[in-house]
Amino acid sequence: MMKAGYHNDQWVASSKVYTIRDGYEWLRTKQPKQNWVQLAWNKWNYPKHAMVSWLILNHGLNVKAKLFQFGCCPDIRCCICDKDSESQEHLFFNCLYSKQVMMLVEEWCGFKVAVGSYASNGRNAGTRLKRQVHYFIWTACFYHIWCQRKNSRVNLILLRPEKLAAIIKEEVTRRIRSKIGKIVSCNEKSWLQKWGIMGY
Ligand SMILES: [Zn+2]
Incomplete structure (x- = not known):
């Protein structure tokens, strides 16, 4: 060659x-650069969050709708709500459980975590720190919803949306505090103060 x-x-x-x-x-x-690269491989993301997010963004999760096609699953009903067909779109964007979790997290942080189907509004967040926060929250939400789906399927246990949202908030707060560094602009500081990441 x-x-x-x-x-x-x-x-x-x-x-x-x-x-x-x-x-x-x-x-x-x-290959042309994919617009989700920064989202999945944001430096602040935990590797486990990044890996699940990368699979989501590449439609690579073994959801029941996919497993059923290969004869690996007896039905296609969502492991969480047991109502609709379990596709990725349903699991993360249309399942009532996931919607409730996302709504609680969004009420807390004050911005839309997911925009459209697989996008985050982090790109327009303004500063680098804000982008990293947006991306971290996006990946944390999707990772934890996926874990609940697995927990529901394997152990028949599903946390209440309020409990899962609290776990996500606690994890996000801890991560941001550990990563934030000393140089934070006044604008960023007041932005983080609004949702309790930084003290007054
Ligand atoms: Zn569902």
Whole structure:
């Protein structure tokens, strides 16, 4: 394959002299950057949150609607509400349980965590810190809802939405406080004070 980059023993794939790095860049196929990259791989995200979010964003979770297609599941009813077909869209955006959890978290932090189906409004949050907070909350919510789905399926236990929202809030508060650093603008400080992350 590298032969295509040569003509008469001269490296012609780029104007530079051949280097291993140049050859590697030429060989690999560059994909357009996905708009969810920052959301899933935000530096503040816990690895377990990031991994579940990456699967969600790539429609890779083994929800019942998918398992049923492969004959791995006897029914497609949602593990949480036991009413509708358990697709990713249902589980995270249409299931009454998930809606209640998200509503409680959104009431607390004062902004929409999920906008549309798989988007976060973190991109328009203003500052880097605000973006990181948005992305962290998005991934925390979706990770914990997925855990409740598993808990409901395996152990037949489901936390009340209020309890799960409280766990998410506590985790978010702890994470932000550990990551926030010393340099916070007045605007960011008052933003975090509104929902109790920072003291007055
Ligand atoms: Zn449901």
